[in-house]
Amino acid sequence: MIMPHAILMFFTPPFPLFYTRLPETGSSSFQPGFHTLKLISTQMINATSGVQYVHQTTMWILEQLKNYSWDAKALLTLAAFAFEIHRIESLESPWTNEVQSRWKVPPIATNLVAWVMEALEHIWEWLKLSSIGYNTEDVPSLSDAFNEIPLLVYWILASLVASVANIIASSDYQLSDFIDRLSSIDNNLKEHLSLIKQEIDGFEDYLRRKEMFSQTKDGVSMLRNLCEPTPEFPRVQVYDGNTKTKKQGFEVFKQKHVLLYFSEFNSIDSEILFLNYIHVRLEENPKEVIKGFKKEDFKILWIPIVDNMDDSAKIKLRFETLKSYIRCYAVEHFSKLPGIRLIREKLNYTGKPIMPVLTPKGDIINEDAKDLIFQWGIEAFPFRKFDGEDLSLKWKWFWDVLKKLSLGIQLEGGKYIFIYQGKNREWNQKLAFELDKIKAHETIKRADCVIEHYQLGKNDHGAISSFWKEIEIKKETKKASKLHEVLDYKIQDKMESLLRLKNDPQGWVILSKGSNVKVLGGMKPMFETMMNFETWKDKVLQIEGFDIALKEYYDAQAEDDAAEEVKPTPPNGKMPIIREPPNGEKPQHTIFIKPPKGDKSICDRICSGIKDFFHHCCACATD
Numbered sequence: 001m002i003m004p005h006a007i008l009m010f011f012t013p014p015f016p017l018f019y020t021r022l023p024e025t026g027s028s029s030f031q032p033g034f035h036t037l038k039l040i041s042t043q044m045i046n047a048t049s050g051v052q053y054v055h056q057t058t059m060w061i062l063e064q065l066k067n068y069s070w071d072a073k074a075l076l077t078l079a080a081f082a083f084e085i086h087r088i089e090s091l092e093s094p095w096t097n098e099v100q101s102r103w104k105v106p107p108i109a110t111n112l113v114a115w116v117m118e119a120l121e122h123i124w125e126w127l128k129l130s131s132i133g134y135n136t137e138d139v140p141s142l143s144d145a146f147n148e149i150p151l152l153v154y155w156i157l158a159s160l161v162a163s164v165a166n167i168i169a170s171s172d173y174q175l176s177d178f179i180d181r182l183s184s185i186d187n188n189l190k191e192h193l194s195l196i197k198q199e200i201d202g203f204e205d206y207l208r209r210k211e212m213f214s215q216t217k218d219g220v221s222m223l224r225n226l227c228e229p230t231p232e233f234p235r236v237q238v239y240d241g242n243t244k245t246k247k248q249g250f251e252v253f254k255q256k257h258v259l260l261y262f263s264e265f266n267s268i269d270s271e272i273l274f275l276n277y278i279h280v281r282l283e284e285n286p287k288e289v290i291k292g293f294k295k296e297d298f299k300i301l302w303i304p305i306v307d308n309m310d311d312s313a314k315i316k317l318r319f320e321t322l323k324s325y326i327r328c329y330a331v332e333h334f335s336k337l338p339g340i341r342l343i344r345e346k347l348n349y350t351g352k353p354i355m356p357v358l359t360p361k362g363d364i365i366n367e368d369a370k371d372l373i374f375q376w377g378i379e380a381f382p383f384r385k386f387d388g389e390d391l392s393l394k395w396k397w398f399w400d401v402l403k404k405l406s407l408g409i410q411l412e413g414g415k416y417i418f419i420y421q422g423k424n425r426e427w428n429q430k431l432a433f434e435l436d437k438i439k440a441h442e443t444i445k446r447a448d449c450v451i452e453h454y455q456l457g458k459n460d461h462g463a464i465s466s467f468w469k470e471i472e473i474k475k476e477t478k479k480a481s482k483l484h485e486v487l488d489y490k491i492q493d494k495m496e497s498l499l500r501l502k503n504d505p506q507g508w509v510i511l512s513k514g515s516n517v518k519v520l521g522g523m524k525p526m527f528e529t530m531m532n533f534e535t536w537k538d539k540v541l542q543i544e545g546f547d548i549a550l551k552e553y554y555d556a557q558a559e560d561d562a563a564e565e566v567k568p569t570p571p572n573g574k575m576p577i578i579r580e581p582p583n584g585e586k587p588q589h590t591i592f593i594k595p596p597k598g599d600k601s602i603c604d605r606i607c608s609g610i611k612d613f614f615h616h617c618c619a620c621a622t623d
Contacts, residue, residue: 419456
């Protein structure tokens, strides 16, 4: 930097504008020589008419001063200008009055120099702010402002050259044009300086919040630190979707665990269904204690993320329409959150929805419980990370088998996964066609569902036998295990259910929600369920999700198919006699069996192990 007061020796009363004391900039190394100033002033005098000559002279000066900083280039040229004006107005001779009259400084030149002085003030202001030591990553406008300075200095020099040429060489440059260019660039610099100050204030606020984040001892203080403009003046309103009322501040979450849901408004409809599902499950038997935690002590808070300030009015209107069906709490904030940088850095928010779990003491016990809850629902309560690890053991054996078959299945990211194998190519092709149609359906897009499907043995037919062989091995290993825990028995039961699919006449289909297997089904009822998607598509957006809506329809379809398979065919047109069961009890299911050659004993043996079935023998038309 330079000491502009070093050139005040050249500024004398004949040109009073320069008597304004220039600000200190803090360097003692600036020692402009008289020869340099004289050389520059001489070159300025010799600039003839024509814009190109102003440009050439300006570039020549910049070359002569290439070892100086940008502010020094501008200040030295201003000094040379002042030197030449002072020399002219100090001439003493019998014809002095004639010279002064001929070389009188016009008002517009004085105005132009005023713009030059203001531009220099802004350059020195940038120097002062940049010398504090802020990083351009924290204050990016420092770099933006600096990019304006070389062009601003160029026009300072060009304006001064044109002024001297008009005053001394009787040139006819339109100084107003130079003022326009100079003022335009200087205004850009002023805007950047204003942004620099805002960014510095924001960075200092971030440092304060960052320190508070590490020192916070309760959840309410954590929420205030992330969402409120200042801790002293809370202005954030919280909407209670359960009571449809507004609350001031975050005191409602005192002594509560809070599932914080950070997301933008892009796909909020499906996300609200997800949040409502969790809310409803927490409200069911709220005093129930699970793993030492009460369900009523857990609350959900949606915190909208807004990056584009231009969309604030539109987002506010959108929020008003969402109020009618949102059930959880939501922050009514429609601009950039004060703690957004902390949310990105400390909570790892990258633009995709996340759900960290906040304790009453302000600790984060799960950085993102969204996928955990998506896969396991309320089973994952109280939503700690290791709660999900325990649940994943239920189906770990299944995914371990599939991993060996190299199907390329990725469980992360909240996806619905279909795995199937039909008894022939036709069944596989029909199901795949229906699944691809559903994937592209508008309802699935609105619900933000990701669906993938894999045919077992499509590229390697041997994978089918390998799959069932591995399942059999897993089953026998588990039965032989000496660890007779509850989980082991549940796993064995799931293995048995899976093995029963092997003999389905049309094939089988498995649906999982992440790593959680939701449906072990037959090919025919699943195909019919997919084919009739238009019938149940609306429920995807009305109830708790795609898997729930699918399973509801599938179960009904499977029951209809089962009833169809056992529909009686009376021999010789003779209808069976159906009597009510004892004590007026209604059977859960009724099956009809036609034994060979009217042998009722076979009928009895077939049905002897079946519970809850009231059977009829079609051979003798008696029960």
